[in-house]
Amino acid sequence: MKTKAVELEPATVQLQDPEPKAKWTDYQDSGLERFIGELYLCHVLFALAESGVLARLRATEAVPESRLVAEVNRHFALHLLRYLEVEGIVEKIEAGWRLTAWGRRLTGDVAMAQLGFYIEAYGPVMSRMPGLLKGTLRYGRDVRRDGKALGRHCTTLNRTFFTPIISRILTEAGATAVLDLGCGAGTLLIDLARADPKLEAIGLDSAPDAVAYAVDQVEAAGLSDRIAIVKADAFEPQTWPERCREVDAVTAIGVMHERLREGDGAVVSLLDAYARLLGPRLVTFVLGEPELYYDARDNDSEMYLAHIFTEQGIPRRRELWLELFAASALRCRRVFDRPGAGPRLVFFDLVAR
Ligand SMILES: C[S@@+](CC[C@H](N)C(=O)[O-])C[C@H]1O[C@@H](n2cnc3c(N)ncnc32)[C@H](O)[C@@H]1O
Structure with missing residues (x-):
């Protein structure tokens, strides 16, 4: 009788070189990790507002998933909801998705107006800062606020x-x-x-x-x-x-x-x-x-x-x-x-x- 070959779990070789570790710790301690996350979060909140998803989330206590993603790209929307869940901004309950208490504050009228002011109105200018700084772009000629x-x-x-x-x-x-x-x-x-x-x-x-x-x-x-x-x-x-x-x-x-x-x-x-x-x-x-x-x-x-x-x-x-x-x-x-x-x-x- 032939015996079946048993495949062993591959061993993990965990590297502990101090130099890469120190470099990454430096990055983490710099706070930049958080700023990058915050920058992306601002863009996500703006997209949710523009697409109408946020209005649906804010209108009621909980929104069925099918209704929440009905008029937008379903694939993107579902992944964004998952991202927002990880960030603690929405949560999934039996009736669907709802904003957490923090999510509600984050998406209040004044908060979204401030976001719109800096991202939507001035974003077209701030995102072109390299060209403005180098002098290859001019405000009013190549770049305008909205x-x-x-x-x-x-x-x-x-x-x-x-x-x-x-x-x-x-x-x-x-x-x-x-x-x-x-x-x-x-x-x-x-x-x-x-x-x-x-x-x-x-x-x-x-x-x-x-x-x-x-x-x-x-x-x-x-x-x-x-x-x-x-x-x-x-x-x-x-x-x-x-x-x-x-x-x-x-x-x-x-x-x-x-x-x-x-x-x-x-x-x-x-x-x-x-x-x-x-x-x-x-x-x-x-x-x-x-x-x-x-x-x-x-x-x-x-x-x-x-x-x-x-x-x-x-x-x-x-x-x-x-x-x-x-x-x-x-x-x-x-x-x-x-x-x-x-x-x-x-x-x-x-x-x-
Ligand atoms: C910061 S916004 C304030 C808008 C409004 N007064 C408010 O408080 O919501 C400045 C406004 O002034 C306008 N503006 C800037 N320079 C101007 C000028 N020389 N003549 C007329 N409007 C001007 C801009 O187009 C913009 O609508």
């Missing part, structure tokens, strides 16, 4: 944190017709017009994609009779259509620092031009500006980079703005902020001297 995405994500952040501040300043000043410089998605004016049925408004922006998006938003809100959107340069008031000069209030949120690129004197001249143009009619000029603190908190560093590579003026602290106002024809009556609640913006309530 104006529509910027408007959309700023809208969520503004509505959550800033519109009440702006609305308060306008109401206290008795504004009846508002011009919003750098209006983005136009939603500030939509919200203000909804709150005040007598308010007339004009939104002005130089980015064609932002203007087209704002026009759609105003139409969808049924407010085209009270809100006009125009494509113009906020920094060239002499070129504005006549009706822009007939307002009694101006808002400029997150746009004026772009003028700082031309130097402080250019901003002072511009403020003087606004004061001249609108004269005694002006009840308030609400200037809202991001502030940089160089402390690596609240995405301060990312805000810095986004401004550098889009060749804007660099946002500055309020003290420096106050110096500019002191040299201009606009006087600052009050300063508003809300520390520790929202992106770092400061609001100035300005009037003509």
Whole structure:
């Protein structure tokens, strides 16, 4: 009788050379391992949001798997769910998939607006950083931020944190017709017009994609009779259509620092031009500006980079703005902020001297 050959388990030769081990430990201790993971996670969250998978996950407690992957590439979606499960963001239960408590916080409105701001709006610029740094690409010529995405994500952040501040300043000043410089998605004016049925408004922006998006938003809100959107340069008031000069209030949120690129004197001249143009009619000029603190908190560093590579003026602290106002024809009556609640913006309530 023949006996069957027994195959033994192959032995594992475990290598313990100190040099490769030290190199890998060095990498692990550097923290980069985590940063790479976080970078990929940001892209995954963005893809889930864009594809509608996230909305389905957030809408109910648990979603059956078949419904969750129904309108997307099933193969990719199932693997992404597995990845998210490993990361502790979703979990599988009998009824299907659901977000964990951390997953819900990670995908909340404000968190996703911040993600959209840095990944969707500024991602097209930041991902081209090598070319920008080497000088083979130029911002504005070869590379642009996504104006529509910027408007959309700023809208969520503004509505959550800033519109009440702006609305308060306008109401206290008795504004009846508002011009919003750098209006983005136009939603500030939509919200203000909804709150005040007598308010007339004009939104002005130089980015064609932002203007087209704002026009759609105003139409969808049924407010085209009270809100006009125009494509113009906020920094060239002499070129504005006549009706822009007939307002009694101006808002400029997150746009004026772009003028700082031309130097402080250019901003002072511009403020003087606004004061001249609108004269005694002006009840308030609400200037809202991001502030940089160089402390690596609240995405301060990312805000810095986004401004550098889009060749804007660099946002500055309020003290420096106050110096500019002191040299201009606009006087600052009050300063508003809300520390520790929202992106770092400061609001100035300005009037003509
Ligand atoms: C950071 S976004 C802020 C948008 C909006 N004000 C908000 O708070 O959501 C800046 C906006 O200003 C616009 N902008 C920049 N420079 C401009 C200029 N010279 N004239 C008009 N709009 C400008 C951009 O296209 C963009 O929509």
